Amino acid sequence: MSKDSVKLLNFWPSMFGLRVHYALDLKGVSYDYQEESLSNKSKELLEANPIYTKIPVLIHNGKPICESLVIVDYIDSVWPGSHKLLPEDPYEKAVARFWADFGDKKLHDAGDRLIRAMGEEHKKAGEDFKWALMKIDEALGTIAPGKPFFGGDAMNFADVGLAPFICWFKGYQKVGGFVLPGPEEWPNLYKWVDAVNSVDAIKISTPSDDKVTESVEHYRKSVTGAA
Amino acid sequence: MSKDSVKLLNFWPSMFGLRVHYALDLKGVSYDYQEESLSNKSKELLEANPIYTKIPVLIHNGKPICESLVIVDYIDSVWPGSHKLLPEDPYEKAVARFWADFGDKKLHDAGDRLIRAMGEEHKKAGEDFKWALMKIDEALGTIAPGKPFFGGDAMNFADVGLAPFICWFKGYQKVGGFVLPGPEEWPNLYKWVDAVNSVDAIKISTPSDDKVTESVEHYRKSVTGAA
Known part of the structure; x- marks a missing residue:
């Protein structure tokens, strides 16, 4: 896990962004954080989420994942760990x-x-x-x-x-x-x-x-x- | 699979209902079909989906599953078969x-x-x-x-x-x-x-x-x- 590059592009009050924070923090995954201004979005955000141009975006080893529940699902697959979020049944x-x-x-x-x-x-x-x-x-x-x-x-x-x-x-x-x-x-x-x-x-x-x-x-x- | 009771409540033109048809048919799962009138919904539909009171609903062995993409995900978990819909990666x-x-x-x-x-x-x-x-x-x-x-x-x-x-x-x-x-x-x-x-x-x-x-x-x- 230590070699992974994990970065969250977000805007702090977003309930969608908080979902990603929560999933990463419950798993104990370390990540970098980039605060976005919704009126002046970074080039990185626009390139990482060209369809919706919205936060949150998780960038994992250079690959962007968009849409909060898709991201939480992804986190649960990549880092199942001891705290699995999706039930097996x-x-x-x-x-x-x-x-x-x-x-x-x-x-x-x-x-x-x-x-x-x-x-x-x-x-x-x-x-x-x-x-x-x-x-x-x-x-x-x-x-x-x-x-x-x-x-x-x-x-x-x-x-x-x-x-x-x-x-x-x-x-x-x-x-x-x-x-x-x-x-x-x-x-x-x-x-x-x-x-x-x-x-x-x-x-x-x-x-x-x-x-x-x-x-x-x-x-x-x-x-x-x-x- | 033969002992399973599988029933789809639907309204024929619905793109959401078609998703469920497609997933079941791609897997070769047999199911009963119940056409619903949107202006006169069945008691079974209202009881199976009390939150949205909408089609499609899949009823599998008496348990209702609602929301089309949740249903397709469920079908893929229950009947992985030879045609897996969700990639492993x-x-x-x-x-x-x-x-x-x-x-x-x-x-x-x-x-x-x-x-x-x-x-x-x-x-x-x-x-x-x-x-x-x-x-x-x-x-x-x-x-x-x-x-x-x-x-x-x-x-x-x-x-x-x-x-x-x-x-x-x-x-x-x-x-x-x-x-x-x-x-x-x-x-x-x-x-x-x-x-x-x-x-x-x-x-x-x-x-x-x-x-x-x-x-x-x-x-x-x-x-x-x-x-």
């Missing part, structure tokens, strides 16, 4: 992939509308965001009853796909003008949040809620003019 | 996953706007659709130079992800009011289309271009009122 693996992808399809989609939309569409985004978290609470109770993670006692592919949204919860509530239900209503979700936040490998790259919130508020203002 | 696997996902992110997205949008947004959708096909032509030339498929001499995960769009090309052009460049401009793409269309396992479930086109025109009319 095909059905359990499909369940883990389904919930990681749910982060893209529902949490990110609703979150993006919380930042960009106004009026009824903005209100609907808040409802959709809360619905998505309720479904995650229910799923945790069904898939891993009594356990903290989708992966049971340790984070798996679903956890890595969804955990990066945790540091955005405060910002989404702030720009959405709503307050999420508490642990009484969503016990599995809050147990999961506490478990994720107590994993040392996760702490390494997770920005503070306040720093993310400031960034989210700034971004909403820049795209909508709304305070 | 982690980088080649990541490339295959990237291009299958490109079908969702770019082809389907642009195609959906070709059906639903009007005016400038509709025109932009046509440009985006052509851009996506151009990128597929380029990718084929880079990933599998001189070979017919993303998978080289046989279809892989990327081919299964993208091939279902082929029978939609005519319909997209019809409702988009544009004509795609020909084989002189996109030699790799057209070589790939011919290769896909000549695979016996693909012919089993692929509806005719004309039947899909009729469905696409009907759908655009129903959502926009446009002829």
Whole structure:
């Protein structure tokens, strides 16, 4: 592993970039980090991801891998190690992939509308965001009853796909003008949040809620003019 | 394999459902088929996919698997057989996953706007659709130079992800009011289309271009009122 060249091109608040951080850090893989400016992307990023021109990109021994869940899958194949993220059992693996992808399809989609939309569409985004978290609470109770993670006692592919949204919860509530239900209503979700936040490998790259919130508020203002 | 109960819930023109057909048929897996009406979904579908309430769903020995690329991945794990869809090499696997996902992110997205949008947004959708096909032509030339498929001499995960769009090309052009460049401009793409269309396992479930086109025109009319 010591001879590998591993580099992550990223923009710090990105939940997609955090997925890659989490996967690498859970595996204990050493890597270089390059912070990108989204308004002035590096030549390296544009050449490494010519299709989407987006972060994150992992460059492993000169080869670029793009799209966060594809990257996490790649990391799990190259460095299986002692912390395998994808279950061996095909059905359990499909369940883990389904919930990681749910982060893209529902949490990110609703979150993006919380930042960009106004009026009824903005209100609907808040409802959709809360619905998505309720479904995650229910799923945790069904898939891993009594356990903290989708992966049971340790984070798996679903956890890595969804955990990066945790540091955005405060910002989404702030720009959405709503307050999420508490642990009484969503016990599995809050147990999961506490478990994720107590994993040392996760702490390494997770920005503070306040720093993310400031960034989210700034971004909403820049795209909508709304305070 | 003979003791397995395998059932596909689907709606015939769906490119997502066709992915599942293609994966099962390439593997030679026997399965039951249940056609769904999108305006009157079966109780079985709603219970099997409570999160998205969408086709396709594969029900294997009573367990539902949802989301087309998750299903194709599952099929490849359960029935690896002689036709493996995902490459063993982690980088080649990541490339295959990237291009299958490109079908969702770019082809389907642009195609959906070709059906639903009007005016400038509709025109932009046509440009985006052509851009996506151009990128597929380029990718084929880079990933599998001189070979017919993303998978080289046989279809892989990327081919299964993208091939279902082929029978939609005519319909997209019809409702988009544009004509795609020909084989002189996109030699790799057209070589790939011919290769896909000549695979016996693909012919089993692929509806005719004309039947899909009729469905696409009907759908655009129903959502926009446009002829």
